[in-house]
Amino acid sequence: MDTARLAEGLREQTAGFARAVCGGDPDTRVPTCPEWRLRDLAGHIGHAHRWTAELVREAAAAPIAAPAADDPGPQDTWERWLADGAREVIDAVQEAPAGARVWSSMGPTPPVFWLRRMLGDTVIHHYDAAATTGASFDVAEDLAADVISEGMGLLAEPSAVEFKPELAELRGRGETIVIRPDSGQGWVITRTPDGIRCDRGGGDGDVVVSGSVTELMLVFTRRVPPGNVTGDRALLDHWLAHTAF
Incomplete structure (x- = not known):
C-alpha cells in the first residue's frame, strides 16, 4: 500500500475515531480495553500520533521519551486535536528526506513504517470507541486487509519475541x-x-x-x-x- 493511501486511510480513520470517542461520557470504560476509559483511548491515539511525528522528524536512532500522561484535554477539543495529530504524522512522513531511516523495534526502518503502524493502531481503536459508544464503524477492505498483513508481519519478526516472550x-x-x-x-x-x-x-x-x-x-x-x-x-x-x- 503506497504512502498516499496510508495517509488517506489515517485521515479517515482518525476522523471516524474522533466521532466515536466524542459520542460518550469521557469516563466510560472501554469493554475491549477494560483498563481504559474513553478519555484514555483518545489520549492514547492523540499522543501516539504526536510521538510518532516527532520520532520521524528527528530521524531518531533510538526511542524518544513518551508523554508523561495521556490526558487529551476537554472533550469538546478532541476532534480538532486528534485531526491535528494525524496530520502531524502524515506531514512528517511525507516531508522526510529520501533514504531516511527511523528507529523501530525491528531496527532502522523507512518513515512510512510508522505511518502504517499508526493506521493499524487507529483502525482498531476506532472499533473500540465505536463499540463503546454505539457509533458506526466502517473500514475499507484494503485497509482492513493491511491491518492484518501488518500485524502478522510484526508477529513474525524474529525480534518480536524479545518484547513478547x-x-x-x-x-x-x-x-x-x-x-x-x-x-x-x-x-x-x-x-x-x-x-x-x-x-x-x-x-x-x-x-x-x-x-x-x-x-x-x-x-x-x-x-x-x-x-x-x-x-x-x-x-x-x-x-x-x-x-x-
Whole structure:
C-alpha cells in the first residue's frame, strides 16, 4: 500500500475515531480495553500520533521519551486535536528526506513504517470507541486487509519475541492457520521450529477461519470471537491466547 493511501486511510480513520470517542461520557470504560476509559483511548491515539511525528522528524536512532500522561484535554477539543495529530504524522512522513531511516523495534526502518503502524493502531481503536459508544464503524477492505498483513508481519519478526516472550510458544512443527476472507487473497500462518511465518495465499490448513475481511481483522486482533472455523479449533485458540497484547 503506497504512502498516499496510508495517509488517506489515517485521515479517515482518525476522523471516524474522533466521532466515536466524542459520542460518550469521557469516563466510560472501554469493554475491549477494560483498563481504559474513553478519555484514555483518545489520549492514547492523540499522543501516539504526536510521538510518532516527532520520532520521524528527528530521524531518531533510538526511542524518544513518551508523554508523561495521556490526558487529551476537554472533550469538546478532541476532534480538532486528534485531526491535528494525524496530520502531524502524515506531514512528517511525507516531508522526510529520501533514504531516511527511523528507529523501530525491528531496527532502522523507512518513515512510512510508522505511518502504517499508526493506521493499524487507529483502525482498531476506532472499533473500540465505536463499540463503546454505539457509533458506526466502517473500514475499507484494503485497509482492513493491511491491518492484518501488518500485524502478522510484526508477529513474525524474529525480534518480536524479545518484547513478547509468549510468542516463543507459537513455534511448531509446520501447523498451519488459514485466514480466508470472503473476497480477495487470504493469509497462511505456519508455525515452524524457528518461529512464525506468514504468507499471502489460501487453500486448506489445520484450521481455517473464514469471514469478511473486517470480521477477520477483528478476530485476529481479539476484538470479536471467531464465527466460521473449520479444523483444529484448539490450534486457533492457542494462537489467539499467545498473541494478545
